[in-house]
Amino acid sequence: MPDNDAKAKDLTTKAIFGDHIAGKEYRLNVGTGNTTDYNYNNGPLGYTFSYKFSEIGVAPGLKESFGISSMLTLPTDHPLTNVNSLRMEPFSHLNATPVTCTNTEYSYRKGPPNIVSNIIAARGINNLLNIVGFDISNASGDNGFYGKSYQLAEGDTHFPLIDIPRAPLHSLVELTGANVGTRLLEPTHAIGNSWKPPYIPTDGIYADRETAGQQTSINDVSWQLNDALFDRYFLSGLAPEFGYLTEVLPSTIPKTYRYTATGSLNATLNNFYGADHKTAKANPALEPHVPTDKIPEDIVTELLETTLGEALTSPTNQTPGYKKIGAYSLIKGAFNVNSTSVKAWRAFLQGNKDLALESVQGTTDSETGTPFPLASTTSAEIHPKDPVNGVQDVELWEEFSRLTDAQIYDDNGLNPTLPDTPNDPSDDTGLAVEIVNQVKARGPFMSLSDFVNRRVGNDSRSYQGAIQEAIEQAGTNGNQTTGIRDNTSETIPNYHLHTYLFPFAAAPYAAGRNNATGVPLEVNQANILLPLAPRLSARSDTFRIRAYGEVRDADDNIIASATCEAVVQRLPEYVDPDTDDPWDDDSETPTLNTINQTYGRRFEIQSFRWLDQSEV
Amino acid sequence: MSLLRPTLLLACLSVLISGSLNCAQEPVESSDSGEAKPYTGKAFSAIALSKIPYENLYYRNGTKFIEIAWKNGRRSDPYPLSEATSLELFIDHDDPKNPYLLVGKASLVPGTKKMLYFVGQNGSDKEGQLPLKLYGIDDSQTVFPDSSYRFINFAPVPLVVDFNKKRFAVKPGQPKVQKVSLSEAGEFTPFVVRTSKGKVLGGTRLFSHAANREMVLIFPPKKDSKRMDIRFFSD
Numbered sequence: 001m002p003d004n005d006a007k008a009k010d011l012t013t014k015a016i017f018g019d020h021i022a023g024k025e026y027r028l029n030v031g032t033g034n035t036t037d038y039n040y041n042n043g044p045l046g047y048t049f050s051y052k053f054s055e056i057g058v059a060p061g062l063k064e065s066f067g068i069s070s071m072l073t074l075p076t077d078h079p080l081t082n083v084n085s086l087r088m089e090p091f092s093h094l095n096a097t098p099v100t101c102t103n104t105e106y107s108y109r110k111g112p113p114n115i116v117s118n119i120i121a122a123r124g125i126n127n128l129l130n131i132v133g134f135d136i137s138n139a140s141g142d143n144g145f146y147g148k149s150y151q152l153a154e155g156d157t158h159f160p161l162i163d164i165p166r167a168p169l170h171s172l173v174e175l176t177g178a179n180v181g182t183r184l185l186e187p188t189h190a191i192g193n194s195w196k197p198p199y200i201p202t203d204g205i206y207a208d209r210e211t212a213g214q215q216t217s218i219n220d221v222s223w224q225l226n227d228a229l230f231d232r233y234f235l236s237g238l239a240p241e242f243g244y245l246t247e248v249l250p251s252t253i254p255k256t257y258r259y260t261a262t263g264s265l266n267a268t269l270n271n272f273y274g275a276d277h278k279t280a281k282a283n284p285a286l287e288p289h290v291p292t293d294k295i296p297e298d299i300v301t302e303l304l305e306t307t308l309g310e311a312l313t314s315p316t317n318q319t320p321g322y323k324k325i326g327a328y329s330l331i332k333g334a335f336n337v338n339s340t341s342v343k344a345w346r347a348f349l350q351g352n353k354d355l356a357l358e359s360v361q362g363t364t365d366s367e368t369g370t371p372f373p374l375a376s377t378t379s380a381e382i383h384p385k386d387p388v389n390g391v392q393d394v395e396l397w398e399e400f401s402r403l404t405d406a407q408i409y410d411d412n413g414l415n416p417t418l419p420d421t422p423n424d425p426s427d428d429t430g431l432a433v434e435i436v437n438q439v440k441a442r443g444p445f446m447s448l449s450d451f452v453n454r455r456v457g458n459d460s461r462s463y464q465g466a467i468q469e470a471i472e473q474a475g476t477n478g479n480q481t482t483g484i485r486d487n488t489s490e491t492i493p494n495y496h497l498h499t500y501l502f503p504f505a506a507a508p509y510a511a512g513r514n515n516a517t518g519v520p521l522e523v524n525q526a527n528i529l530l531p532l533a534p535r536l537s538a539r540s541d542t543f544r545i546r547a548y549g550e551v552r553d554a555d556d557n558i559i560a561s562a563t564c565e566a567v568v569q570r571l572p573e574y575v576d577p578d579t580d581d582p583w584d585d586d587s588e589t590p591t592l593n594t595i596n597q598t599y600g601r602r603f604e605i606q607s608f609r610w611l612d613q614s615e616v
Numbered sequence: 617m618s619l620l621r622p623t624l625l626l627a628c629l630s631v632l633i634s635g636s637l638n639c640a641q642e643p644v645e646s647s648d649s650g651e652a653k654p655y656t657g658k659a660f661s662a663i664a665l666s667k668i669p670y671e672n673l674y675y676r677n678g679t680k681f682i683e684i685a686w687k688n689g690r691r692s693d694p695y696p697l698s699e700a701t702s703l704e705l706f707i708d709h710d711d712p713k714n715p716y717l718l719v720g721k722a723s724l725v726p727g728t729k730k731m732l733y734f735v736g737q738n739g740s741d742k743e744g745q746l747p748l749k750l751y752g753i754d755d756s757q758t759v760f761p762d763s764s765y766r767f768i769n770f771a772p773v774p775l776v777v778d779f780n781k782k783r784f785a786v787k788p789g790q791p792k793v794q795k796v797s798l799s800e801a802g803e804f805t806p807f808v809v810r811t812s813k814g815k816v817l818g819g820t821r822l823f824s825h826a827a828n829r830e831m832v833l834i835f836p837p838k839k840d841s842k843r844m845d846i847r848f849f850s851d
Binding site for chain 2: 079124125127129130133134135136137138151153154
């Protein structure tokens with residue numbers, strides 16, 4: 001092409017205008033160089049592919065494709081030009097659905113690092129697609145392949161990555177599908193996971209980046225979201241009765257659903273505070289709490305108040321109903337994350353053992369083991385196994401994740417290779433054992449987010465949260481030669497070789513993981529937390545208290561003694577409920593009366609009994 | 617996949633296939649009206665399977681040495697073989713008595729006037745061997761008509777192809793032609809390559825149209841690649 005400043009009237013000679021001056025030939029230049037394809041991510045900066053119409057052989061009267069510019073989102077195992085090419089985990093450490101990309105992220109090359117960008121000069125559509133390396137599915141629909149690769153042999157036409165809830169949420173981790181972050185260098189499943197980003201130092205949750213005079217901050221979004229959510233919010237699941245409309249759309253999707261309310265919130269709340277709270281189908285971890293000075297009808301009325309008083313000229317209601325639900329419900333059987341009991345963790349983790357799962361597609365997964373899916377979708381119906389070769393490695397990207405009993409806890413009592421007995425805990429293995437080890441190494445946890453997040457500091461606890469570290473220590477996902485990771489990806493992240501983008505990536509940081517981190521069959525911290533989160537607590541609210549008393553005579557002999565036991569429960573109400581409501585917050589400015597500032601929430605005796613000497 | 621070593625089987629491929637050629641540039645016959653008639657004699661076109669290591673490459677037609685113009689990713693224009701008994705390829709030579717040096721030679725494809733030659737490097741330094749290896753196939757419409765695909769297996773092992781709802785074997789050196797009822801605007805046809813045991817090696821949908829002949833050349837994966845090296849040549 002002519003120089004940028006060439007005037008049209010000057011384009012009169014071949015020297016200025018190039019070969020197409022006579023209308024015979026065109027030459028497409030996009031930089032400097034001359035090959036048939038160019039990868040923005042790996043190629044040199046500035047590039048040309050150069051050819052003439054005569055070279056691509058356009059026959060008279062026919063239209064011919066002369067080139068293609070492709071921009072494809074990076075799969076996990078895309079062929080790389082050399083061993084030092086950037087390899088990263090596109091479904092965990094990068095935002096798979098970024099809204100924006102900062103200059104720092106973009107200027108790594110000419111394209112964002114999660115984009116495989118090619119300009120291809122080749123003749124014929126088949127060659128163009130072939131050189132890009134993109135296959136089109138032979139099954140119904142016009143799907144390409146993605147996930148592990150763009151190709152039929154290893155890629156997937158469908159695999160669940162982002163879950164769109166179909167029912168009222170019960171666990172904060174269900175929000176992990178929401179793209180709360182917006183930038184490319186943010187995790188895909190931020191909420192519930194805890195990996196230290198390779199662009200953030202271990203001892204911080206921010207980093208300043210300066211590129212070409214532009215200074216930006218980049219955050220550990222997972223850390224911040226977990227910190228914001230886990231100690232402040234819970235999800236009641238209290239919502240109007242609902243159903244699904246099956247829609248017939250001009251689409252290749254087998255079934256489509258649309259959430260449809262079939263009842264009212266009023267009815268649901270009346271059920272929750274009625275004779276059988278389970279009829280409300282609320283979060284099963286919750287049960288209603290009706291303070292002694294309240295009646296259910298009044299509570300329902302309060303909870304239905306949704307008008308924000310601040311918006312009114314004369315405020316009538318400063319606290320909308322959703323802020324009060326914590327005062328009128330209790331967690332049934334909360335689990336203290338500071339527990340160091342392997343048995344307790346084992347029982348807690350196996351709460352859903354052998355639970356059958358129904359997928360969005362209507363199929364039922366009835367495998368044995370305890371399910372820890374991050375999405376309610378399996379693609380088994382859309383993408384059945386190939387009848388000839390099975391394509392088993394593709395299926396691994398689609399199925400629900402489950403843990404066997406031994407993966408959760410194994411006393412190795414029957415392991416013939418270990419000199420063990422079932423009662424010897426020293427060589428017990430499994431996730432429950434490793435979680436307890438992490439609790440001992442990191443606890444006591446002062447809050448739920450403290451438990452969920454990595455420790456900000458400069459030691460081994462600074463790379464991931466307690467459960468994620470326990471998962472790695474237990475080998476739950478296997479490694480590159482065994483287990484799940486043996487089949488998900490052959491590519492290992494190499495952030496530490498690309499310090500421009502990832503200045504805080506230490507080589508050991510990605511140890512154990514591969515590029516497919518975060519795909520459905522893997523079990524990561526968010527998977528584990530999803531069913532557990534509604535019952536987690538960093539403190540206990542119920543206590544068993546024993547008291548002993550005795551009477552002595554003048555000679556200091558015990559002539560009578562007694563032991564009693566009381567079970568007391570902390571309730572939402574303050575000790576003095578007359579002036580302060582349970583939802584009153586004085587965390588920033590003291591507003592509570594003196595009694596409540598001193599004694600806090602009210603304890604109620606749930607049971608009391610005298611103990612026999614044999615019980616002491 | 618490891619069975620498919622990147623070995624070109626130029627020598628194995630026999631003379632088989634055909635296709636329509638555009639009018640060769642010479643010689644031109646005159647009709648009664650004096651207009652130029654399309655050349656209908658023996659002619660060939662050529663496809664370079666790898667980069668030709670010479671700046672100029674010529675073939676001989678009788679006493680004339682004619683330069684072959686290679687085209688990026690497609691077959692060359694057709695060249696007449698009216699006075700040739702074999703296809704001989706030459707490069708420039710600095711001997712004034714013999715200004716052309718023979719670098720490749722193959723016999724003409726029997727039984728057809730339209731030939732397609734694949735040209736590749738020999739890869740052998742043995743004395744007496746020419747540096748270029750070439751083989752020809754029947755390129756006539758009779759063997760390879762419009763609206764059809766021709767599959768050629770350059771891998772050293774038999775392969776199985778699923779195409780247009782049919783499954784058939786494609787042995788090394790034995791190209792398969794599949795006639796498809798394609799529209800003028802063109803359409804995609806499902807295509808899968810498997811091992812003889814059925815393992816999927818690759819696949820996609822291939823595009824062609826009623827007036828086109830599409831050749832599908834299947835090579836083993838390139839070094840450090842797991843993907844089959846499949847190349848396409850349209851008319």
